[in-house]
Amino acid sequence: MGLGWGKGWTAGALAALGVALGAASPQASARLSLKSASALVLDQNTGQALVEKQAAAVVPIASLTKLMTAMVLLDAHLDPAELLTITSDDKDSLRHSRSRLPVGTRLPREQALLLALVASENRAAHALGRTYPGGLANFVLAMNAKARELGLSGAHFEDPSGLSSGNVATAWDLARIIQAAYRYPEIRDFSTRPETSIQTGRRTIQFPNTNALVRNPRWTIGLSKTGYIEEAGRCLVMQAMLGNRPVLVILLDSWGKYTRLGDANRIKQWLETRSGSKG
Numbered sequence: 001m002g003l004g005w006g007k008g009w010t011a012g013a014l015a016a017l018g019v020a021l022g023a024a025s026p027q028a029s030a031r032l033s034l035k036s037a038s039a040l041v042l043d044q045n046t047g048q049a050l051v052e053k054q055a056a057a058v059v060p061i062a063s064l065t066k067l068m069t070a071m072v073l074l075d076a077h078l079d080p081a082e083l084l085t086i087t088s089d090d091k092d093s094l095r096h097s098r099s100r101l102p103v104g105t106r107l108p109r110e111q112a113l114l115l116a117l118v119a120s121e122n123r124a125a126h127a128l129g130r131t132y133p134g135g136l137a138n139f140v141l142a143m144n145a146k147a148r149e150l151g152l153s154g155a156h157f158e159d160p161s162g163l164s165s166g167n168v169a170t171a172w173d174l175a176r177i178i179q180a181a182y183r184y185p186e187i188r189d190f191s192t193r194p195e196t197s198i199q200t201g202r203r204t205i206q207f208p209n210t211n212a213l214v215r216n217p218r219w220t221i222g223l224s225k226t227g228y229i230e231e232a233g234r235c236l237v238m239q240a241m242l243g244n245r246p247v248l249v250i251l252l253d254s255w256g257k258y259t260r261l262g263d264a265n266r267i268k269q270w271l272e273t274r275s276g277s278k279g
Contacts (some may be wrong), residue, residue, distance in 0.1 A: 002250075004231075006063060009021060010136050012142065013229075019143065020276065021257055022090070031061075031270070032051060032064045032266065032270045033266070033269070034051075034053060034251070034263045034266065034267075035058075035254050035255060035256065035259040035260075035262065035263055036122050036251040036252055036253060036254040036259070036260060036263050037053075037059075037233065037254070037255075038054040038055060038057050038059060038170075038250075038252035038253055038255035039053040039054070039055070039056060039250065039251050039252070039263065040052055040053070040055040040171035040172065040174075040175055040246065040248075040249075040250040041053070041073045041173065041242075041247055041249050041267055041271075042175050042248045043245055043246075043247060043272070044179070044182075044245075044247055044248050045246060046241065046245040047239055050170075050271065051267060051270075054171075055170060055171035055250075056172060057170060057171075058168050058169065058170055059168060059169070059232065059233060059252055059253060060156040060166075060167060060168055060228030060229060060231045060232035061167055061168060061169050061227060061228075061235060062111065062161065062162045062163075062226035062228050062229040062231075062232035062235055062250070063120045063125075063161065063162040063175060063210075063225065063226060063228065064165070064169075064177075064225050064227040064237055065115075065120075065125075065157060065159070065160065065161065065162030065167045065227070066116050066117060066120065066125050066160070066161065066162060066175050066225060067115065067178070067181045067191075067225050067237070068143050068146060068147070068157060068177060068186065069125050069128060069129065069139075069143065069160040069161075069196070070116070070117060070181065070184065070185060070186070070187050070190075070192055071146060071176060071180060071181055071187070072114060072132075072139065072142045072146055072160075073109075073113060073128050073132070073179075074113075074144050074186060075142075075146070076133070076142075077133075077275075078109060078133075078179065079109065080108060080109050080110035080113075081108050081109070081110065082108065082109050083107065083108060083109075083119040083126075084102065084106070084107060084108070084109055084112055084127050084131050085105070085106050085130075086101055086103055086104065086107075086123050086124070087103060087104075087125055087127075087130075088103055089126070089130060090103070090122075090123040090124075090130065092122055092123075092127040092161075093161050093229075093238070094162055094164065095163055095229065097122060097163070097238065099121065099122060099123045100121075100124045100205055100207070101115065101198075101205075102200060103185060105137075105198070105200055107124075107198060109128065109131070110186075111172065112124040112125075112127055112128055113128060113186070113190060113194055114190045114193070115198070115207060116161075117187065117190040117191040117225065117240060118190060118191070118193050118195065118196045118207055118209050118210075119196070119207035119208065119209070119210060120210045120224065120226060120264075121207065122161040122163060122226075123164075124161075125147075125160045125161040126159070126160060126161050126250055127256075128160060129159070129160035129161075135219065136159075136160070137244075140157060140158060140160070142147075142158065143157040143160065144146050144156065144157055145175075150176050150177065150180055150190065151176065152173040152176060153165065153170070153173065154168065154169055154170040154171060154172075154173050155166050155168065155169040155170075155177075157174045161261060162227055162229070163175055163229065165229060165231040165232070166247060170249065171250040171252060173246050174237055174250045174252075175250060177237075178237055178238075178239055178248050179248065179249070179273075181210065181223060181224050182239050187223060188223050188239075189222075190221055191210075191223050191224045191225055191226065191246070192214050192222065192223065192224050193209060193214070194207075194208070194209050194214055194215045195207060195208045195209060200258050205241055205253070209224070210226040210227050211224045211225070211236065211238070211266060212261060213238070219268070220240060220241040221238050221239065221240045222238075222239040222240065222241075222246070223237075223238060223239040224236075224238045224239075225237050226236070227261075231253070232253060233252070233253035233254055234253075234254040234255070234256070234257065234259065234260045234279060235247070235251065235252050235254070235260065236250075236251045236254070236260040236261070236264060237249065237250050237251070238264070241270035242268050242271045243268065243272050243274060243275035244275050245275075247269060247271070249264060251263050252262065
């Protein structure tokens with residue numbers, strides 16, 4: 001499956017491009033100070049790397065995993081209206097993280113996907129994998145098969161939510177994941193909604209988007225996903241219009257709660273200054 005970039009976007013060409021950038025870009029990188037341990041910004045149309053920092057490092061990706069989860073689910077063409085039930089099996093037994101999606105909640109498969117992408121809801125993502133034909137194990141196999149199909153050299157998946165630190169990839173891998181995910185209208189739509197809500201009994205539960213930038217009118221974002229576990233740090237990937245061109249932004253292992261947003265805004269300002277535009 002092609003990713004919509006030019007012929008140069010083979011695995012070998014990606015490696016060669018990375019070497020060339022490593023030699024050519026230190027001066028430019030020095031002018032843009034980023035707090036994220038790994039970063040990559042690509043021109044979406046050409047694949048040109050505009051910013052690169054430790055982009056070949058294989059690192060945990062936390063809930064960025066859910067973009068792969070969404071693609072595998074949508075590829076299966078399952079009934080989006082089929083009702084799924086959140087069960088105790090969907091609770092986080094690894095990290096015991098909190099969820100506002102109560103056990104016993106019944107919701108359409110499509111709404112579970114919406115919650116997984118907007119609010120990074122782990123129980124929703126786990127339920128999507130658990131109810132896949134053949135169960136959770138088959139779903140994870142399909143995730144890794146999709147990774148091979150996309151040519152992801154450093155990626156490996158162990159669960160659909162991203163709670164496992166064994167879900168890993170490089171920034172370059174994530175660029176391919178974003179580019180592939182951008183082809184799915186549902187992922188573009190769901191991941192950039194400012195918020196969503198569900199009705200459970202008499203209660204309405206609001207779920208805001210985990211990326212505050214989708215609510216910022218200064219940003220034009222076409223796809224978004226955040227992630228966090230301790231091993232991965234704060235992560236953020238986006239497709240956005242910056243400096244009058246569509247770009248892919250990958251920020252991994254940002255050390256502070258808000259530094260991934262700070263890095264994104266620094267990249268935005270840097271690109272707009274270089275292009276002479278103003279968002």
